[in-house]
Amino acid sequence: MARPPAPRELLELLTSATDRVVKKGADSAAADSVWDSSRAAKREIRVLLHLMAPAIQRCMYCLDSQGTDIDHFQPKALAPLRTFDWLNHLLACSFCNSNAKREAYPCDEETGECLLLDPSVDDPADHLTLLPASGKYDGLTAKGWKSITVFDLNRETLRRGRVRMYRLCRDLLPVWHGKVLRGDLKGAGDTAMTLREEPFGDVLRTLCRRARTPTVAELTYGEELGRALVAWRRTQS
Ligand SMILES: [Zn+2]
Secondary structure, three states, X not given: OOOOOOOHHHHHHHHHHXXXXXXXXXXXXXXXXXXXXXXXXXXXXXXXHHHHOOOOOEOOOOOOOEOOEEEEOOOOOOOXXXXXXXXXXXXXXXXXXXXXXXXXXXXXXXXXXXXOOOOOOOOHHHOEEEEXXXXXXXXXXXXXXXXXXXXXXXXHHHHHHHHHHHHHHHHHHHHHHXXXXXXXXXXXXXXXXXXXXXXXXXXHHHHHHHOOOHHHXXXXXXXHHHHHHHHHHHHOO
């Protein structure tokens, strides 16, 4: 998901807050203290994160629950001076932030590269593969496998939610395509919006990616859904 640039007013708030962290000792306690008292900066960060977030303000890690928390991708305890770095802020649900990830920031021992997916930088498809009918993720890389473990991406609620989204796509995409073919553009727009605002947009993206040609799409998904996916891929994604 694309990260918009921080406006000048926000950058000024972030710079001034970082200066306060430095003056207080630039350690974890200083970061926590300044973060807790920086209401204006947090309000502005949240506004931008809501613009970035998938569907209706969903968590950027699990794509399911409401994103309620500002997550520091590199935890404040490990990088106090990145507490007010806009590139270090993501929107997370309380489960992903406080139960799953917490202070985790695993790195490759040789390269030092972080082994967690940053959804504002990485394309998850490079690291994870989704089996839509079972709702389960498998890893393609060390970063993918580590992210599945740390964020508990195959927890039962997520797995079942992805299966539900798979069924919804299977039912609604042909409806959407039928409206397009009939010239009912208002109705097609409403159906498209319904699909785009559902949690688990990763399921629809996976279906589209696999429908890379009309022949493959129809062989994989059958004539009706295959044609709808090719049309969606051409016009909506
Ligand atoms: Zn989450």
